[in-house]
Amino acid sequence: MSQTTPIKRPSVFGGAMIIAGTAVGAGMFSIPIVTSGVWFSGSTLMLVYTWFCMFMSGLMLLEANLNYPVGSSFHTMVKDLLGNIWNSINGLSVAFVLYILTYAYISAGGSIISHTLTSVFSINQTMAGLLFAILVAFIVWLSTKAVDRINTILIGGMVITFVFSVSDMFAQVQPEILFNRNESNAEYLPYALAAFPYLLASFGYHGNIPGLAKYYHQDAKSVVHSLLIGTLIALVIYLLWQYVIQGNIPRAGFKQVIAEGGNIGNLLAQLDNGVVTPLVKQLLNAFSYMALASSFLGVSLGLLDYIADFFKFEDTPAGRTKSALVTFVPPTVAALLFPDGFLYAIGFAGLAATIWAVIVPAMLARASRKKFPQATYHAPGGNSMVYFVILFGLINIVAHIASTINLLPVYK
Numbered sequence: 001m002s003q004t005t006p007i008k009r010p011s012v013f014g015g016a017m018i019i020a021g022t023a024v025g026a027g028m029f030s031i032p033i034v035t036s037g038v039w040f041s042g043s044t045l046m047l048v049y050t051w052f053c054m055f056m057s058g059l060m061l062l063e064a065n066l067n068y069p070v071g072s073s074f075h076t077m078v079k080d081l082l083g084n085i086w087n088s089i090n091g092l093s094v095a096f097v098l099y100i101l102t103y104a105y106i107s108a109g110g111s112i113i114s115h116t117l118t119s120v121f122s123i124n125q126t127m128a129g130l131l132f133a134i135l136v137a138f139i140v141w142l143s144t145k146a147v148d149r150i151n152t153i154l155i156g157g158m159v160i161t162f163v164f165s166v167s168d169m170f171a172q173v174q175p176e177i178l179f180n181r182n183e184s185n186a187e188y189l190p191y192a193l194a195a196f197p198y199l200l201a202s203f204g205y206h207g208n209i210p211g212l213a214k215y216y217h218q219d220a221k222s223v224v225h226s227l228l229i230g231t232l233i234a235l236v237i238y239l240l241w242q243y244v245i246q247g248n249i250p251r252a253g254f255k256q257v258i259a260e261g262g263n264i265g266n267l268l269a270q271l272d273n274g275v276v277t278p279l280v281k282q283l284l285n286a287f288s289y290m291a292l293a294s295s296f297l298g299v300s301l302g303l304l305d306y307i308a309d310f311f312k313f314e315d316t317p318a319g320r321t322k323s324a325l326v327t328f329v330p331p332t333v334a335a336l337l338f339p340d341g342f343l344y345a346i347g348f349a350g351l352a353a354t355i356w357a358v359i360v361p362a363m364l365a366r367a368s369r370k371k372f373p374q375a376t377y378h379a380p381g382g383n384s385m386v387y388f389v390i391l392f393g394l395i396n397i398v399a400h401i402a403s404t405i406n407l408l409p410v411y412k
């Protein structure tokens, strides 16, 4: 290549879309439900705190990644910097998150399909989930390119349906509902802690960082900007979502959503009670399908690649069929047996993601500063930030364990 032609780097926007597309998914639908206890104002602060820590942990992962050959995976970095034990813990937590999210997407897909179709003909949630899983499995089995193309279309559709539905609901937000003015002596703070792991799961995207570093030819500045913009897009979407949902559905209404299982269909059903127009309802439905499908495609493709690599299945139609079976059969069977575990699944995804998307990146940054003192890129905040991020991870782990063993109050 001649010296005068600089390498052409893709625009920062493309990378930001990849990050936002992965982050915004099933987790988003759990947010208004799991924060119905702390409600709007408290959850706004919690979302900003979670966004900040998840952005910082992404930068720490990037810092470590830039010291390795282009495209080096988690596996390479963790093994080299933290050793075999951490590498196994990390690998298990990645596989666990991908599997449990695949289950959550099938459960949630079944829930919205049966919710939309009830007026036409009745189909139970389990059957609907099965159909959804088969369709997605087929696309993932076809090729990475097929997933890429369909995802681009889905993200475009998400933007359009979100803008139209939210702008309509925006005007209808009622301050009495949003600030829960009609309930006197309401308690919020005791319910805060339990919601953290769901927010953490909603800001998970970290598996994309090695790919993004490769996409930008290891140019730290472009990756940092696309992480900043991508995670900020997710933050803004979640804040708007909270604003329109918790400003239209009264806090007490969430007791019913939770009693019905807390799945997406139950949440959307609350909006049927005359708060939004039929058109907006359809747009929101369409948005939900697309958000779910795009994350489902991305996550299950990640799982399929992971399985293929782990079992050394080949990239041929027969090999991909084997990988697809190992990828989709266990979560589909789980979704058939337990169709309503959506919320649990997101909570556990948050717990496991704390390991590889929060604690491990912080530890990697610390170890890589010792091993590569001449590195050119450093995540901001020095070692204090490393401990700040680890503390965030520990808070999430404690929150999840305490709520699983019923030590925390539950709003229901």
Ligand SMILES: N[C@@H](Cc1ccccc1)C(=O)O
Pocket (backbone or CB within 6 Å): 022, 023, 024, 025, 026, 027, 028, 097, 101, 201, 202, 203, 204, 205, 206, 207, 295, 299, 349, 353
């Ligand atoms: N953020 C994704 C879940 C996810 C977590 C961790 C990594 C990748 C994806 C969602 O809300 O659906």
